[in-house]
Amino acid sequence: MTWPTTTDTPTPPAADARGSRRWSWPGFQELMARPAWRRGRIVAVFALLVALLIGGHSLVPNTPGHIGSLLETFLPWTGLLLLPLLAAAAVRRSWTALVASALPAVVWLAMFGGTVFSSAGSGPYDLRVVTHNINAENPDPAGTARSLLEAKADVVALEEIPSGQRGRYGAVLDKAYRYHAAEGTVALWSNFPIEDVEPVDVGMGWTRAMRAKLVTEKGEVTVYVAHLASVRFGPGGFGIDQRDDTVRRLAAAVDADPAKYVLVAGDLNGTVADRGLEPLTDGLTDAQDAAGGGFGFTWPASLPMAAIDHVMVRGLDPVSAKVLPKTTSDHRPVQADFKF
Secondary structure (H helix, E strand, O other), rough: OOOOOOOOOOOOOOHHHHHHHHOOOOHHHHHHHHHHOOOHHHHHHHHHHHHHHOOOHHHHHOOOOHHHHHHOOOOOHHHHHHHHHHHHHHHHHHHHHHHHHHHHHHHHHHHHHHHHHOOOOOOOOOEEEHHHHEEOOOOOHHHHHHHOOOOOOOEEEEEOOOOOHHHHHHHHOOOOOEEEEOOOOOEEOOOOOOOEEEEEOOOOOOOOOOEEEEOOOOEEEEEEEOOOOOOOEEEOEEOOOHHHHHHHHHHHHHHHHOOOOEEEEOOOOOOOOOHHHHHHHHEEEEEHHEEEEOOOOOOOOOOEEOOEEEEEEOOEEEEEEEOOOOOOOOOOOOEEEEEO
16 A cells, blocks of 8 residues: 555645635725725724714813813714714715714714703693893893793793893783892892892802792792803903802802702803803702703804703702793793702
8 A cells, every 4th residue: 555645635626715705704904905994094083083072071171271161061062073074984985984983973972862852851840930141232121021921930030130121121020920039130030929138249249149038838949040250252262260250159159058949040151061060060950951851052042052041959859941932132041840
């Protein structure tokens, strides 16, 4: 018997190329070497950066120019950054860019999807509050006041009322509400008796906040009506220093208040996502955030882009919240319902 030589050994048949692909996936390197995957890597990098920006907004420093607070003020609008990313992926015909662009979309939906697809709460309530920055230059005070009456609120809080214009709002609201109190440029109308009215110093040099007690059938509610300092764009960036100082002063007054039920209503010139409002949001529940539908944008009235007007509470349960139709002010009014 002789051993087979090399030439005697049968050569196995070559695997059919089509058959082998039928049973195995191409390797990752082969996949990435294809033109549709090689293209768009720069777009993919930008997509990853956008995802980090949206999801890690709290890590963005506030220096220089308070860019962290600026980003958080308009945070929901970062979703618009997805449009140029998707357009670039389509132009480049790149799977890499398209898949990478899905990441910021997922992050944005995780943060805001519930807000986008939610509807305002509803149900029986014990207390309905409306707050409105009526604009010192409002051309139709009486018309604005009449529009607020349509909400049938138990309490109406107004901000930015010039002293010479208070009577024009009162001429309408006094007919619907038995009780009224005012301090500086803020005022309160109520179906419930108002007691212990006093100004609250927020460091502006004139009175832009007040405290009052409402005596209701289910308990006393301490109400703060406030118009905090405005933010400004300037050479130094997003000017929030004075706003942040007024936030801290108001928060200190609220934190020290022993009342069981506390309500803060007004133009706070910041959103709940803005780190500058943390002294207030840490101890209070925002009605729009808890029981509202949509983003609750209130400013500017013609094309609202930021939710800077709020009703916040401690001890009360938000039932529903919504932004009311525009008036002749540059802000839109906010309505919120609560149960004790």
